[in-house]
Amino acid sequence: MKINILAAVVTATPVLGLGEWSSPGPYDARGPCPMLNTLANHGALPRDGKDISRNVTMNALADVLNFERDLSSFLFDFAITTNPKPNATTFSLNDLANHNVLEHDASLSRPDAHFGNTIWFNQTVFDETKSYWTDETVTFEMAAAAMLARQKSSNLTNPEFSLSELGSAFSVGESVAYVVVIGDKQTRTANRTWLEFWFEHERLPTHLGWRRPELPFTSDDLSGGMELLGNITRQTPSA
Numbered sequence: 622m623k624i625n626i627l628a629a630v631v632t633a634t635p636v637l638g639l640g641e642w643s644s645p646g647p648y649d650a651r652g653p654c655p656m657l658n659t660l661a662n663h664g665a666l667p668r669d670g671k672d673i674s675r676n677v678t679m680n681a682l683a684d685v686l687n688f689e690r691d692l693s694s695f696l697f698d699f700a701i702t703t704n705p706k707p708n709a710t711t712f713s714l715n716d717l718a719n720h721n722v723l724e725h726d727a728s729l730s731r732p733d734a735h736f737g738n739t740i741w742f743n744q745t746v747f748d749e750t751k752s753y754w755t756d757e758t759v760t761f762e763m764a765a766a767a768m769l770a771r772q773k774s775s776n777l778t779n780p781e782f783s784l785s786e787l788g789s790a791f792s793v794g795e796s797v798a799y800v801v802v803i804g805d806k807q808t809r810t811a812n813r814t815w816l817e818f819w820f821e822h823e824r825l826p827t828h829l830g831w832r833r834p835e836l837p838f839t840s841d842d843l844s845g846g847m848e849l850l851g852n853i854t855r856q857t858p859s860a
């Protein structure tokens with residue numbers, strides 16, 4: 622009985638900063654990052670997606686995803702480079718879509734800028750990505766294969782295809798991020814059902830059992846994950 626009550630309390634405990642989910646309204650800004658969009662949809666970032674400060678970024682990523690503040694601050698420094706205003710101290714989610722600043726070709730769930738809007742989820746593109754998630758448990762090997770396949774498709778179909786060194790590094794970082802943030806940083810695996818739900822709805826899959834990671838996610842976790850996924854990429858026969 623005691624155990625049941627405890628289980629109920631644990632299940633009901635809301636994630637700090639994670640408000641009710643709602644889809645963006647017509648005047649809300651969104652961008653090419655499925656996670657920042659998700660945080661805005663839950664009200665952990667401003668729901669309008671606009672004028673997001675360093676502090677607000679650090680608090681949202683800490684409260685909802687247990688990101689170490691130094692890492693969030695480091696990511697924020699990249700984010701403000703996308704704001705075209707000089708000496709900006711904030712960014713809006715749509716700024717992130719400015720092509721070839723951070724936004725790059727061969728995304729996992731968005732078409733290349735040459736083909737269309739990089740802000741909104743695109744099912745055709747995502748279907749290609751998820752066809753490489755060949756098991757209920759998604760691994761770094763599958764994430765690497767999906768990333769390489771998207772790069773190959775874009776290169777073959779987009780006459781303007783480009784991927785800078787920064788774009789390439791971001792691609793690796795993004796693939797690491799979805800596995801370890803929706804999944805687990807120690808096993809480096811993620812539940813495919815949770816991943817698909819999150820990408821397709823930009824909503825955290827709490828109803829499927831996703832919880833805020835217990836261990837903080839650090840800069841070392843990100844760089845270590847990127848080194849490993851980068852190594853796997855080099856060993857993956859090109860798709």
Ligand code: HEM
Binds near residue numbers: 725791803
């Ligand atoms: C301040 C923090 C962050 C910034 C500035 C940021 C920025 C971006 C940008 C600019 C893109 C677009 C890249 C592209 O062209 O595909 C992107 C994509 C992505 N981001 Fe974030 N991001 C942040 C945090 C996160 C976090 C915490 C996660 C955790 C899961 C995440 C996961 C992803 C994924 C998986 C993609 C790839 C989407 C796709 O390829 O379709 N991001 N992010």
Ligand SMILES: *[C@@H]1O[C@H](CO)[C@@H](O)[C@H](O)[C@H]1NC(C)=O
Binds near residue numbers: 676680
């Ligand atoms: C940033 O957040 C911290 C902790 O939440 C708070 O103490 C500080 O006053 C905030 N700073 C600004 C500039 O909002």
Ligand SMILES: *[C@@H]1O[C@H](CO)[C@@H](O)[C@H](O)[C@H]1NC(C)=O
Binds near residue numbers: 707
């Ligand atoms: C931006 O900052 C630089 C260096 O602090 C300063 O010289 C410049 O006037 C600022 N520009 C604007 C538009 O505020």
Ligand SMILES: *[C@@H]1O[C@H](CO)[C@@H](O)[C@H](O)[C@H]1NC(C)=O
Binds near residue numbers: 732736738
């Ligand atoms: C989605 O991407 C595909 C492939 O690039 C493209 O043909 C299609 O028009 C896009 N759909 C939308 C709704 O943008």
Ligand SMILES: *[C@@H]1O[C@H](CO)[C@@H](O)[C@H](O)[C@H]1NC(C)=O
Binds near residue numbers: 782783
């Ligand atoms: C696209 O593919 C060609 C042929 O394999 C290759 O030489 C080129 O470097 C690729 N482009 C990019 C940006 O990776």
Ligand SMILES: *[C@@H]1O[C@H](CO)[C@@H](O)[C@H](O)[C@H]1NC(C)=O
Binds near residue numbers: 758
């Ligand atoms: C993934 O999550 C779904 C839905 O919550 C669950 O039914 C399934 O057993 C999980 N799969 C694995 C491999 O843990």
Ligand SMILES: *[C@@H]1O[C@H](CO)[C@@H](O)[C@H](O)[C@H]1NC(C)=O
Binds near residue numbers: 845849
């Ligand atoms: C990645 O590959 C390099 C070169 O083979 C190796 O020294 C390094 O230990 C590898 N790192 C990881 C995390 O696997």
